[in-house]
Structures are given as structure tokens and as C-alpha cells.
Amino acid sequence: MREITALLQADAQLGHTFTNRTGNLEGSIVGDLEGATSQLISGYLAATMDYAAFVELANQGAYAYLMPVFEARKDDILTILKR
Numbered sequence: 484m485r486e487i488t489a490l491l492q493a494d495a496q497l498g499h500t501f502t503n504r505t506g507n508l509e510g511s512i513v514g515d516l517e518g519a520t521s522q523l524i525s526g527y528l529a530a531t532m533d534y535a536a537f538v539e540l541a542n543q544g545a546y547a548y549l550m551p552v553f554e555a556r557k558d559d560i561l562t563i564l565k566r
Contacts, residue, residue, distance in 0.1 A: 487563050488514030488526045491552050499548035501538055508532050
């Protein structure tokens with residue numbers, strides 16, 4: 484799972500469409516494993532800047548940087564989980 488969150492984090496930091504003015508939003512993007520049991524694996528991908536949600540959701544998602552990563556990498560995520 485850490486492989487998946489690291490992949491998603493890197494894609495979100497490098498593949499966004501918003502104009503990077505300070506690097507703060509990119510630097511606040513984090514992903515990690517939260518927990519794992521025999522039946523459930525949970526992790527997260529988040530951005531911690533106060534304005535992160537605004538950038539993700541404003542202008543009908545024109546500058547979204549988190550959800551597009553999941554869409555673009557869904558096949559890779561499934562491949563990794565099947566290992």
C-alpha cells in the first residue's frame with residue numbers, strides 16, 4: 484500500500500494543472516498507509532494547506548490534483564493490490 488500512496492503522491496505533486504507560485508501546496512501533498520488487517524487496507528492522499536480544498540474543487544475541478552491521480556492510476560493500483 485505504501486507503494487500506491489507514494490505513486491499517487493508523486494503524481495499529484497508533479498502532474499497538477501494549477502500554477503505553482505510558492506511550492507507550498509505541492510509540498511503539503513502527502514500519502515501514507517493508515518492501517519492494514521487481513522480484510523482491509525486503508526491509506527490516504529491529502530494536501531494540508533488551508534486552501535487545498537479550494538484548489539481541488541473550485542472552477543468545477545479545473546485545477547483538481549488529487550482525484551485525477553486516482554482516475555489515471557486505477558489500473559496500476561489494482562495491479563499492485565493483486566500482487
